[in-house]
Amino acid sequence: MTDDLDDLRRALKAAPVPDGEAKARAMALAMENFDRLQGSTEASRSSGNRTNAAPLNGVRRMFHYLTSRPALAATTSVAALVIGVAVILPVADLRIGQPTIVDAPEATPVAKKAEPAVAPAPAQEPEAVVVEAPVAEDVARAAGAAQPGAEADPIVAADALAQSEESDIASSAVVAEPVPEALAEEPMAEREAAPAAPAEALADTEMRLRAEAPLDGTLGYVTVPDVTFAPVENTEAYANEAPNPVKVTAEEPVSTFSIDVDTASYAVVRSSLTGGYLPTPDQVRIEEMVNYFPYAYAVPEGDQAFASTISVMPTPWNPGTRLVTIGIQGALPAVAERPPLNLVFLIDTSGSMEDANKLPLLKQSLSLMLSELRPEDQVAIVTYAGSAGEVLPPTAAGDRAAILASLDNLMAGGSTAGAEGLELAYQVAERMKADGEVTRILLATDGDFNVGVSDPEGLEAYVAKKRETGTYLSVLGFGRGNLDDAVMQSLAQNGNGTAAYIDTLNEARKVLVDQLTGALFPIADDVKIQIEWNPSQVAEYRLIGYETRALRREDFNNDSVDAGEIGAGTQVTAIYEVTAPGSDALLNDPLRYGAAPVEGTAGELGFLRLRWKAPGKDQSTLVETPITGTEAATAETRFAAAIAGFGQLLQGSVYVRDWGWDQAITLAVQNRGEDPFGYRIEAVNLMRLAQSLSQ
């Protein structure tokens, strides 16, 4: 709608007129700084008259900060310098090395009042020495972009310097020559020989520039990295299996799987598509896409924990088959009666979390959520990065100020010791626990566990063991490029929690505010679904999605086998595509010697068995429902089918045949329903985007 853009343009053009007084102030300050800079240039000029040295001044400055003069003076070439810095660094402050003095007489800076500043020297680099920090700053910043916190880490900075040296110096050997000399001189000029007054002015200017440091980076050749897009090289890892194949009912009549309430895959798909590229097939987990959306299924009656809704409809992408949709709706206990909640935020503050869509978004997401908590709830914050720490001891949620303050103080930096942080979080959770309360750890990370026990299986086993203590673990994924979806998935699955991926503040609101109750209060643990298909009605079947959730048939009745949890008021949907015997759509030839069906069940498509445990209980409950094949489809299940189709199109599935984006979009649009939060229309837009991207 160009109208909107025009409106926005008009509104933006109406910038307020700058205040004359403010302008005068700013101009005065600018001129003052300009003059200071000129003055200091003159003072420093006395230390030698080198043209074209400017690009290196910053480098020199950097060295000056990094190491002591004698150590530098002892070196003879730039290359050696760089290495020298890296090696000598740890002892630099000890002032080891003989105090060699180079060019001492020339370094007396006193009164070479130099040429007047007026000297017009266009096209010529300014010769400022002392106050010029930008290059070094930029270099540090460039390094910081890759590894924030680098500014505080001289070694990294020196590394970056070593790199920048190539680009800055390699082009001109002449420039490289004077450096060692300059390095020796400059500290002289500044420390020893400079007369009091200029020195003071210098220090002053320097302080100012230091204070302005945040402003001082990223000019010219260094640009701020764009955080929106996944870098070319990324280290993401995804958990997925090959799509479920078609099974022959006569050979394998029973299908067993654990429910999955994660939604991470949908958000990852969305972030890929809006970033302008198609997700790879392993990023697509269809059940997570389908389960991303709320569905209006029948609510459970009485004190039932959940209700199941079955519907049967023709398959949109294959006229010869039918879709059987199983929808499970969790009960929503009166919100007022919810038990007090103990939350441990386990926050990844490693360097990789610096991006705007990581730590800052995370802070904001959590503060959004805070307003949903009750005064009797408790919050603690544990961070991990390099070393794990308890940033906020257990605090009543009513003390918003304290919680917000410690959230606000979180800074990204260091590497990730996920395992240690996890241990500490479990310890803190243990302290907060009380009877009748729900305790949950919310792990917020970009999925990077690169220090300590990085072996995902070791972590998994640890989390699985801790699960027995009754503490739930949910994982919130942030950012792209580093996302270790596989670790997130396995932690959440083993920790009896959910994994969600948060790419926007809207998503944070959906996960943490709108669905707070569901996300944080389980109503049924270890929910397993088993369907036995009737070979006389269903010759072949295929479960769409849930590849990572398959269970062995015998595990269904084994209560010690872990499965997914359902939160209060949430929905879970599973979709089967089934083919009737004798249909043209059959992919396998029928068996000659099939078993005779049980009397009286001839018309049933199959039999649904659900097993679940009340939270914290060991014994499971079994619920059985026949699937008659007459259950009508609704807009809800048709929309679910559209999303399943969307996922399969993204996977390049062979089962959707010539069914395409247009049909998927039409199906989704027609069954959009009420869609109060706009989630469904967003999916339609994503389909459109995927359609254009796949052309």
Next chain:
Amino acid sequence: MLMDTPDEMLATAAAAGDRTAFATLVGRHYARIHGLAWRLTGARDQAEDLTQDICAALPSKLRNWRGEAKFTTWLYRVVVNAAHDLRRRQATRAKASQGWGDWEIARQDEIAVQAEAADWLAQAMSALSPELRDTVALVLGEEMTQAEAGVVLGVSEGTIAWRMSEVKKRLRAKAREDAK
């Protein structure tokens, strides 16, 4: 005479220590810096502070002036980067969008008639991510081409095109919401 000198010449002279050239340059572009700062922050007082910070840092920044780009492009980049630093210092986006809220209130006090349009702008801008806001400020506010905006923001032209379509999408969604 100085009034007719191109920006690039002035910048080079200023970098070499020409005081008058520097003064002319800052005077000439103050309004431009202020305008963009306002578009990027959405708050008048923040824009003023940011502009002052930029002016104060310009002398040292000019040392990096290589004359490789148009001076205004270079300057825009300085402003955008300064705004990014400001945002980073503000730490959370909450505060960034609050900025629009504060600004809106002040604005309503000032000009009652324009209040409605301003309200719309504040809402529209706070519905956008910082990246999108930057893009909108440059493409719509400063009327740059997508290629120029790409140079300033350090992303490709295609990225800017995509961001603008994203902006349209968000605005459309907002229009739908408003209609409800």
